Amino acid sequence: MSNIGMPPWLIWALLSATFAALTAIFAKLGVERVDSDLATFLRTLIIAAVLGLALFISGKLQPATRIGPRTWAFLIASGLATGASWFCYFRALKVGDAVRVAPIDKLSVVFVAIIGVALLGENLPLRGWAGIALIAAGAALVATA
Structure with missing residues (x-):
């Protein structure tokens, strides 16, 4: 990917920003007629399924026993922080404009x-x-x- 004059990290970061923008718009539309907590839960299930499928197809799925305790601790902490972030983000989108919520996020x-x-x-x-x-x-x- 770096053959277009940008370092790979920048390409991935720009793609991340693009998808994050779409996330805000789609999430705002998605919480219009449903509880924001339920929307967060459903989104999480979809993400888990897509990532699980991607890992399976790419052959990167590995037994959890090959992951060390320190890594587990930080992944658990990161997962909890992500969950809390999404919980708050969807609630903010439910009651506020995406154009204001996303920049604060x-x-x-x-x-x-x-x-x-x-x-x-x-x-x-x-x-x-x-x-x-x-x-x-x-x-x-x-x-x-």
Whole structure:
């Protein structure tokens, strides 16, 4: 994929952003006539089925016993955080406009930068912090417009 002049991580990240945008629009439409918690549950079942099928087809499905306890702990924590995020996101979409909810949800970028630097020891130059500040300001401007 890197033969088009972009590093693979950027291509995947742009695809992720595209699908995240579609997720917000489809989710907003999907919660119009159903309870947001039920919508989150159904979405989760669909995601699990699609990913399970993809792993099976690609031959990447492996026994859970081959995964170490530390990895399990972080995957469980990540799963719980994802579930809580989706729960809150769908509730926000149920009562708010997608155009306002999605930018606030993307404040996660700001939170990741802060936590990544503070807890993971990652480095972000001043220019990066300026971008993080712009993301935060942009989210606030869109949400309050």
